[in-house]
Amino acid sequence: MTATAYDHLAARFARIATIGEASAMLGWDAAAMMPPGGAAARGDQLAVLAGLAHEMLIAPEMAVALEAADPGPDPWRVANLALMRHAHRRATALPPDLVEAQARANSACEKVWREARRTADFALVRPYLAEVVGLVRQAAAALAPALGLSPYDALMDGFQRGIGAEDVAPVFAAYEAFLTEALPRAEQRQAAGPAPLRPQGPFPAAAQEALCRRLSARAGLDDRHARLDRSAHPFCGGTPTDIRITTRYDEADFAQSLLGVLHETGHALYERGLPEEWRRQPVGEAAGMAAHESQSLIVEMQACRSDAYLSWLGPELRATFGGDEAAYAPANLARLWRRIGRGFIRVEADEMTYPAHVILRFRLERALVSGDLAVADLPGAWNEAMAAALGITPPDDAQGCLQDIHWYDGAFGYFPSYTLGAMAAAQLMAAARREVSGLDAALGQGDLAPLLGWLRSRLHAQGSRLGFNDLLRAATGKPLDPGDFQAHLRARYLGE
């Protein structure tokens, strides 16, 4: 009876996951293929599928089955059942009225935000954001007791299990101290070196696309299970056996698409490496957004911007595009693609200052959720924090608190994932270098196979059996330790 209850649950969750796969494909299509006239119908299709999956998850017999099921001794089954219960708790903790109110408020706010950002007019979106934040507080208050977490951690948990604000805060404080000391020195060192040469285009989109395909394949992504297409906003979508990467091409600058595709390739390789025997079960999914970001960044930032990889890539690029040899010299590519600087915009930030953008948002969103910060005070608080972090003050809110969609779309607790991912990538890379001989020699041939083999066994194959810190502990022997990321930055930007 109890074993049957577990198997029955597994079949139900597989069905829910299969609906999620259909939604993922339709989401990719909407971004990469759909003619504009299909948008309204597509919205309905996605809403119906999401509604069906939600209904299946919160169905009364699901609660009974979750209670009755016995997973037996296998730790994977134990973890899978725990994740099923966790998903059920999240889905049932929120009253349907609140979910609906959030969907409406987020959608309305996001629309107004586009205009507010365009005109740098925070006042325009302020009442909408206040509504969104009010509902987020209610949701966090409802989730917290159901999950046994603080309200903010209950939000974070929706993006990444296994690490909370109390773990994150000291890590981020330590990084701030590091940055205060290291950033000025790195800037001086950079200023003392030669200025980077920019390769001269145009770089035809078709040639960029062929190059991106080739490098993605060489990084380990197999085109029997993946496609590369174009969309306005690059992303990695699809399903583990049918990955869809997108990018966009600027014919004046190939770096954006090239590095972007390598980034998305990291996400894709993670999905491809998830444990096949747990496909469509909660425990077979990726471990969370921070874990996912660690995989995109270990490929893009750790592997493909390494000296070893650039020494291979430079000649490849020159063979592809022709032109000035000096611009494709590996040392010049390093200067070009590892350039630091203080800027207002997170998505344009280098890897050293990027965490400062995230830390600022982490503090402000915690304060918004707790009620310590009023929405009306957000622009001022933002600008003060930016001045304290990087010594610069945004000229307007479009370059300040209006720059990112996240909050205006109701996403609170997501921002830390970017920096947790960057730090985890450095920690994983350091462990891989210790354990895998010839890793950098292979990178010097454009070959990521040794790194990928290690990541597959240590991380990808774990699915979501472990939360973030436990996953890192299992892979590297310790929970999140910002020291490896700092050591990486010291080596790359200070020559230490």
Place this chain on the structure above:
Amino acid sequence: MTATAYDHLAARFARIATIGEASAMLGWDAAAMMPPGGAAARGDQLAVLAGLAHEMLIAPEMAVALEAADPGPDPWRVANLALMRHAHRRATALPPDLVEAQARANSACEKVWREARRTADFALVRPYLAEVVGLVRQAAAALAPALGLSPYDALMDGFQRGIGAEDVAPVFAAYEAFLTEALPRAEQRQAAGPAPLRPQGPFPAAAQEALCRRLSARAGLDDRHARLDRSAHPFCGGTPTDIRITTRYDEADFAQSLLGVLHETGHALYERGLPEEWRRQPVGEAAGMAAHESQSLIVEMQACRSDAYLSWLGPELRATFGGDEAAYAPANLARLWRRIGRGFIRVEADEMTYPAHVILRFRLERALVSGDLAVADLPGAWNEAMAAALGITPPDDAQGCLQDIHWYDGAFGYFPSYTLGAMAAAQLMAAARREVSGLDAALGQGDLAPLLGWLRSRLHAQGSRLGFNDLLRAATGKPLDPGDFQAHLRARYLGE
């Protein structure tokens, strides 16, 4: 209460239709985009969505609601409720065990058929086809009383409502008599004229694709609601606001893609013209496969192979591809694309002999369903019928009874749609020519707008309110009348 019951039903059917839209997009993706490694997961996704839609249709409360609903006096609502009940009767008439057995048997048979066709070995697939036919007989026997139709008509009804074998048989017999008389004369006339010149390629795929997009747009298809892509087997998929046409390109011959895209454009224009206020309701769907084929053929065969259209197209083609002017002369294009001949293969047949291929299949499949013909006797019966119809005998079964997938995949009752569509296209074109002034003058400018306007109001906007014969009666004043098709062929091939 009763009005509410109807509205509630309409919402349920809209939800079912929305799931169908999701499936349609995933089906298109599988043919046009999906990397091969995604096939297994895609099969599961489509199966889960089909299962959900089926469950919603056969749910016990659906039967109650269908019984209780009162559509009021509006004839569209009356028709919609009738179609809902019809769909429910079809879905509930078949025992789930039989549906499952059919799915398994069809899939197994279709796989073996591919090998049997390749090796021209009917014996290989014979037991599989016998299983398929046995189950089809059971399904027809279960559907017939539920629908108040004969067993064969119950199968036909699954593809096209509103016409049955007793209507079709005399029409087909009349066509055979016509063909016996007309085909030899048309062949003589053709032989007496000059041989067609074949334009010399290569015709780059990109140029063909651009031309296909341009002609499809000029035929009335708007790219805000449609895409053109490539697939191994051309088709028209998607949804009414997001049509997906596919084709394939042969760089030695542009005619296949060009005429194929015009054919699919006819299907697409029908979907685009369906009544928006009945979107996602049974009455808002296309009227059936024969009605659909009439719309692809009226565009491809009636409009775009007309003298008027070719007089415009010839110079367009020459401007696109360059080369020998004589090959692009409208009279030469007519000789090339309106060439008749007796062949073994249905999909390669001209419009005059095509019905002979269909009539043969109609008779044989009726006999298979009734039990008058044993599967073991199919090859012999086929070859005899082909000899009687066109005076030719297939050299092997690959060019005979193994050529089409339909039966081997369990589709019985579909074949008549092709010829009903061709005849309806001629009947509709004759009516449009009577009622729309300047129709041929517009075709002479490559402009289908006058024809399309007439089709939209007379046919597309009717949705599936009417069955096949009633739809023709409403649009042309009479039920299916093969005379218009014969007159069209006499004019085009005999100069009469």
